[in-house]
Each structure stands twice: as structure tokens, then as C-alpha cells.
Amino acid sequence: MEREKADLILNMGPQHPSTHGVLRLVLELKGEKIVNSDAIIGYVHRGVEKLAEHRKYMQILPVFDRVDYVSANTNELGFVLAVEKLLGIENEIPERAQFLRVIMAELTRISSHLIWLGTHALELGAMSVFLYAFREREKIMDLFEEIAGGRLHTGYMRIGGVAKDTTEKFEDELKGFLKLFPEKIEDYETLLTRNRIWLSRTKGVGIIDKETAINWGITGPILRAAGSDYDVRKYYPYCAYDMIEFDVPVYENGDVYDRYRVRMEEMRQSVKIIEQCLKKMPKGPVQIEDTTVILPPKEEVYNTMVGLIQHFELVIHGITPPPGEVYAAVEGPRGELGYYIVSDGTNKPYRLRIRPPSLINIAILPELLKDHYVADVISIIGSLDPLMGEVDR
Amino acid sequence: MGLREGVFLAKLQDLINWGRKGSLWPLAFATACCGIEMMAAAASRYDFDRFGVIFRNTPRQCDLLIMCGTISRKMAPIIKRLWNQMPDPKWAIAIGSCAISGNIFQTYSTLRGLDCIVPVDVYVPGCAPKPEAFYEALIMLREKIKRDKPIVVGEER
Numbered sequence: 337m338e339r340e341k342a343d344l345i346l347n348m349g350p351q352h353p354s355t356h357g358v359l360r361l362v363l364e365l366k367g368e369k370i371v372n373s374d375a376i377i378g379y380v381h382r383g384v385e386k387l388a389e390h391r392k393y394m395q396i397l398p399v400f401d402r403v404d405y406v407s408a409n410t411n412e413l414g415f416v417l418a419v420e421k422l423l424g425i426e427n428e429i430p431e432r433a434q435f436l437r438v439i440m441a442e443l444t445r446i447s448s449h450l451i452w453l454g455t456h457a458l459e460l461g462a463m464s465v466f467l468y469a470f471r472e473r474e475k476i477m478d479l480f481e482e483i484a485g486g487r488l489h490t491g492y493m494r495i496g497g498v499a500k501d502t503t504e505k506f507e508d509e510l511k512g513f514l515k516l517f518p519e520k521i522e523d524y525e526t527l528l529t530r531n532r533i534w535l536s537r538t539k540g541v542g543i544i545d546k547e548t549a550i551n552w553g554i555t556g557p558i559l560r561a562a563g564s565d566y567d568v569r570k571y572y573p574y575c576a577y578d579m580i581e582f583d584v585p586v587y588e589n590g591d592v593y594d595r596y597r598v599r600m601e602e603m604r605q606s607v608k609i610i611e612q613c614l615k616k617m618p619k620g621p622v623q624i625e626d627t628t629v630i631l632p633p634k635e636e637v638y639n640t641m642v643g644l645i646q647h648f649e650l651v652i653h654g655i656t657p658p659p660g661e662v663y664a665a666v667e668g669p670r671g672e673l674g675y676y677i678v679s680d681g682t683n684k685p686y687r688l689r690i691r692p693p694s695l696i697n698i699a700i701l702p703e704l705l706k707d708h709y710v711a712d713v714i715s716i717i718g719s720l721d722p723l724m725g726e727v728d729r
Numbered sequence: 730m731g732l733r734e735g736v737f738l739a740k741l742q743d744l745i746n747w748g749r750k751g752s753l754w755p756l757a758f759a760t761a762c763c764g765i766e767m768m769a770a771a772a773s774r775y776d777f778d779r780f781g782v783i784f785r786n787t788p789r790q791c792d793l794l795i796m797c798g799t800i801s802r803k804m805a806p807i808i809k810r811l812w813n814q815m816p817d818p819k820w821a822i823a824i825g826s827c828a829i830s831g832n833i834f835q836t837y838s839t840l841r842g843l844d845c846i847v848p849v850d851v852y853v854p855g856c857a858p859k860p861e862a863f864y865e866a867l868i869m870l871r872e873k874i875k876r877d878k879p880i881v882v883g884e885e886r
Contacts, residue, residue: 350804351811353757353786357764358804379804380760383836399833405762405857451765454772470772477769488762488857725761728801 340364340371346710350379354459354714357724359698365710373705375698381728388688392654393419393495396688401489403690404726406451409444410668412493413437417574418664418675419495422657428624433497434576435617439510440483440492441575441666442606442613446517447476448669449599453524456596456718460537465527472520475513482506495655496630497623511614514607521603528596538593542704542716545590552700556671556693557598558720562590568667580612592719599721629655654683670694670721690729694722742880749792749818750874753867756791756811757784761798763825763857770860780867788814793870794847795863799827800840812847818879822851822866825858832856 342364349360358379364372384403388396400415401408420426454469477487483506484490484499492499528534544554546563559566567584569577585601587594623630627646636643659681665674671693680686697720705713759767771777771784785791788811800808812821823843826832829852831841843849850873853866 350807351756351758351788358760379801379807380799381801381803381838382799382834383838384834387834387836402762402833402856405765451768455768467773470769471774474769474772474774487859488766 340366342366342371348713350376355717356455356722357727359717359722359724359727361701361705361713363705363710363713368709368711370705370708370710370713373702375701377695377698377724378728380724382725384729385688385690388685390684392683393657393685394650394654396685397493397495398489398491400690401491402725403729404668404670404673404692404694404723405488406723407444407448407669408489409440409492410666410673412491413441413575414664414666414668414673414675416493416495417666418662418677419655419657421664422660422662422677422679423495423629423655424658425496425624425626425629428626429497430621430624431576431618432501432620433622435613436498436502436622437493437575438577438580439610439613440480440490440498442609443476443479445669446603446606447473449603450476452599452669452718452721456721457528457534459714459718460534462527462531462534465524468520468524468527472517475509475516479506479509479513482509494623494630496626497621501622507614510610514611514614517607518604521600525600529600535593537712537715538596538719539591540589541592541712542708542719543589543591544700544704548700549590553696554671554700556668556697557595557602558590558671558697560585561587561594561598563588568665568672572665574664574666576613576616579616580609582609582612592715595719595721656681656683665691668693670723670726671697690726692726692729694724694726698722698727742878745879746875746877749877749879750871752781752783753793753820753870754783754785754791755793755795756788756815757786758794758811759797760800760804761827763797763827766857766860767795767797767824767863770863775860775864777863777867780864782867788812789816791815792819794819794821795824796821796828796843796847796849797824799832799834800843800846801838802840803838805840805846808843809846818877820850820870820874821847822853822870823849824853824863824866826854826856829854 344365346363346365349355350358360376362374363370400411404411450469450473454466457465480490481487484492544562549559549562565584565586582605585598632643632646637647657679659679661678663676665672673693674691676689677685678687823829828843831839851866851869853862855862
């Protein structure tokens with residue numbers, strides 16, 4: 337296909353405050369309209385998949401925290417589910433651990449959507465939303481710190497359970513947060529949903545229809561804004577999602593505004609899910625007892641010979657799943673996040689492939705930007721919510 | 730130093746350093762995880778503004794590079810260029826293990842730290858450091874600027 341001739345070629349990024357990281361766009365302009373554009377990625381390529389081939393299964397976990405650094409828990413969860421499937425222990429995980437995983441995944445979804453909301457609004461000129469969104473996000477970070485010890489990279493999931501049980505303080509604070517948060521979502525909505533500037537910047541901009549979205553493999557809020565109800569949590573339930581009632585928000589138009597509404601509604605649903613989890617969560621252990629998969633408790637390691645040997649064995653040799661291939665997916669805040677592992681029977685994966693939702697979602701960008709104004713580029717990138725750490729890996 | 734009838738006596742050097750340390754303007758730029766913590770440090774709870782730290786979007790208005798995140802080999806020349814575009818005097822803070830040494834990402838595509846390309850004033854360890862650590866870095870940098878000798882007569886700096 338022959339390219340339309342451009343008057344001006346404009347370079348945008350990789351250092352640009354509104355490209356959500358280090359995305360570079362080369363825009364070919366005719367007047368203020370974009371006739372062609374190229375997206376250049378790879379500025380934070382860290383070779384994560386290659387790195388994973390040289391680490392034991394337990395050691396890989398912290399690397400995936402840092403792939404999608406806004407939603408660390410969902411990334412861990414995807415990998416952990418894949419390894420458990422490979423080991424064939426996915427049905428043995430204690431129920432309490434399953435619920436705790438869901439709680440953490442949904443808290444991560446809220447925190448990720450809050451960052452998206454804050455930055456997206458900031459880029460379109462609404463500074464106060466950014467400050468409000470981060471105020472609530474700090475509360476989630478406090479919760480993470482209480483239960484897992486880390487703010488951003490929690491490292492909470494384990495192959496065979498979760499790291500720790502909840503504390504009383506965590507549950508109290510979580511309940512307080514759940515009570516307070518729906519009001520705060522209303523606050524954001526009063527600032528944006530019927531704001532005339534917001535409407536004119538987002539309505540009818542960057543339309544992706546249902547068929548195009550499916551053809552490009554787009555998942556997550558972008559697909560749901562286009563009219564499809566595909567959600568991994570509903571279609572292929574994992575952890576405790578089949579025991580929980582929640583709606584999947586679906587809108588029809590597929591423009592920037594609808595993606596905004598889908599994500600706002602998702603935050604409300606997340607609150608609902610966590611509330612149900614807290615009610616339905618049974619008491620009990622949070623890790624399986626098989627010490628060839630998970631480290632024995634510290635009291636045993638320090639006080640008994642058996643515990644010490646088991647600990648030593650697992651640390652030195654690692655987990656050795658049988659040979660085989662496995663794919664496990666979770667619904668991340670950006671879409672279907674999948675892990676494909678090929679095992680050759682050793683303690684390290686032979687090949688590991690991540691299905692990054694961000695990369696697949698922004699692949700449509702050059703097509704989508706055509707015939708839009710330069711100012712709309714910011715609005716469109718923001719609504720696709722790419723995360724460059726995940727795009728480049 | 731003293732104040733008498735509106736006359737303020739000080740060494741010019743102290744005055745310049747005081748001015749410089751009170752208005753550090755960093756570049757709104759990050760490559761990876763620590764950038765999120767930088768945003769948190771700038772947002773409501775931690776509020777960078779009270780130190781006179783205001784993020785600018787172009788390197789030509791900045792005098793501080795807060796390098797957050799992994800530096801890949803593809804990104805390194807661009808960071809070097811951004812640094813060269815910043816007017817003197819300028820300072821650099823390396824935030825997080827990635828910007829110090831490359832962290833766990835010891836692969837074919839990452840650089841072993843910011844100091845391979847840019848002179849660094851303060852290193853902040855952590856992965857990712859908490860917003861409080863950003864503060865400590867900033868306070869250390871202010872101490873460093875206080876000791877600076879901006880006026881040199883007769884010889885090359």
C-alpha cells in the first residue's frame with residue numbers, strides 16, 4: 337500500500353510526559369491530521385523471558401513483579417497458576433489462599449486503574465484527579481505493606497499458596513477502605529463524567545469497533561468497551577472467582593470515553609468482589625503442606641532436622657515439574673495476561689513466554705491514530721493504558 | 730549575614746547556593762517501576778512541591794535528573810542526550826537498584842547503572858525505594874549543593 341505524502345514528520349517520545357513510559361511515535365502530519373504513524377518500542381527491553389530460562393521456578397517470581405510494575409500481584413498470580421498447573425497441584429491449594437489471591441489481585445486492579453485514571457486525567461488537563469487518585473492509592477499501598485511487606489513489588493504469591501496469612505489490622509483497614517472507596521469513585525465521576533472538556537476530549541475519539549478489536553486480539557477493558565463481554569474471570573474462572581458474583585461491565589461505542597466508563601465500573605466491581613471474599617473466606621492454612629513445592633515454616637527449619645533438610649533441598653535443587661507444556665491466563669487490569677511454560681523436567685523452564693496484554697493492545701495504535709488530530713494522540717494512548725515495562729519485557 | 734535597614738549581607742556564594750538548592754526542578758521522565766514511586770512522591774501524601782521541586786517536561790528547563798528505572802542499551806544514548814540538553818548547573822540522582830547497577834536484569838540489553846553515562850551525585854538503593862527515600866536523596870543533594878563553590882576566579886573549575 338502506498339503511503340500518503342506528509343507535510344511534516346513529528347517525533348514524539350521516548351521522553352514524553354504523556355506516553356506512559358518510553359513509547360516513541362513517529363507521526364506523519366498533514367496540517368494537524370495524522371496520515372501515518374509508526375510506534376517504536378523496545379526502550380525498556382530487559383530480556384525477562386531469557387532471564388527466566390536461567391532461574392529456578394521460585395527465583396523467577398521477583399522478576400515478574402517488575403514486568404508489569406503497576407500490577408505486580410496479577411503478574412505473580414499468572415505465573416504461579418501456570419507452575420501449579422504444570423505440577424498438577426492446582427486443586428490442592430487451600431481455599432483461604434485462593435480467596436487471599438483474589439483479594440490481592442482485585443486490590444491491584446483498583447490500584448492500577450487509579451494510576452491510569454490519575455495519569456490519563458492529568459494528561460488531558462485535570463490535575464486534581466491525579467492528586468485524588470493517588471490519595472486513595474496510598475491507602476492500598478499501606479494495605480500491601482501490612483500484609484506483604486512491600487509497596488510496589490509485593491512478592492506475596494507463592495507456588496502452592498500465599499506468603500502470609502492476614503493480620504487483624506489488615507482486615508480492619510481493608511474493611512475501612514472498602515467502606516470509603518465507593519464514595520471516592522463518585523467523587524472522581526463528578527469531576528469527569530459530565531465535564532464538558534472531558535467529554536469533548538474523549539467522546540467519539542479513537543473508536544475501536546467489536547470486530548476490529550477481536551481481529552487484533554485486544555482484550556481487557558478496551559475489548560469490553562467495544563461491546564464484547566470476554567473476561568477471563570468469567571470464561572475460564574481461576575482461584576475463587578467461580579464462587580463470587582460480579583458483573584462484567586460492557587459498553588457499546590468503543591471510544592475513549594467508554595473505556596473510561598468500563599474502568600470506573602470495574603473498580604466498583606472489584607470492591608464488590610473483595611467484600612464477598614472477606615465474607616466467604618474460610619479459616620485454615622494458606623499454603624499446601626508438600627515441602628517439595630513450598631518452603632517449610634521457619635519454626636520447623638530452625639528447630640527440627642527434617643525441616644532444615646527440606647528447606648535446604650528446596651533451596652538448592654528447586655521445584656522440578658514433569659516435562660510438558662502449559663498455558664495459564666489471568667485477567668490483569670490491562671487484559672488477558674498469559675504465561676506459557678515449556679518444561680523439560682529440570683528445575684528451570686526450557687522456555688517461558690508471556691502474553692503481554694499491553695503489547696497486543698497497542699499494536700493497533702498506528703491504525704487507530706490515522707485521521708486523528710495530534711492532540712487526540714495523548715487521549716488515545718492514555719485510554720489504551722499501555723505499560724512499557726510489559727510491552728518490551 | 731545580617732539584616733539592617735533592608736540591607737542583606739551575605740557571601741554571594743551562599744546566596745547562589747541557597748537559591749539553587751531551594752528550586753530543584755527535575756525532569757518528568759522515568760523508564761520503569763521507580764517512576765511510579767516518583768509519581769507517588771510527587772502526589773498528595775508525600776508532596777514534593779513543598780521542597781520547591783516542580784516537575785518539568787522539557788530538559789531545557791531542568792537542573793535535576795531523577796533517573797528512575799532500568800536503563801536499556803537502546804535508551805542509554807537518549808538519556809545521555811537529555812542530560813546534555815539540560816543547562817548547567819545540573820545534578821543527577823540514581824533511584825533504585827536498576828539505575829545503580831542494573832539490579833537482577835543482568836542481561837544482554839541492560840546497562841549496568843546510570844554512572845556509565847552520566848555523573849551521579851546521589852544513589853538511592855531499593856527496589857523500588859519508598860517515597861521517603863526520595864526525600865532523603867533530595868535532602869542529601871541539598872547539603873551537597875550548600876557546599877558547592879559556584880564562583881571560581883582565575884582558574885578552571
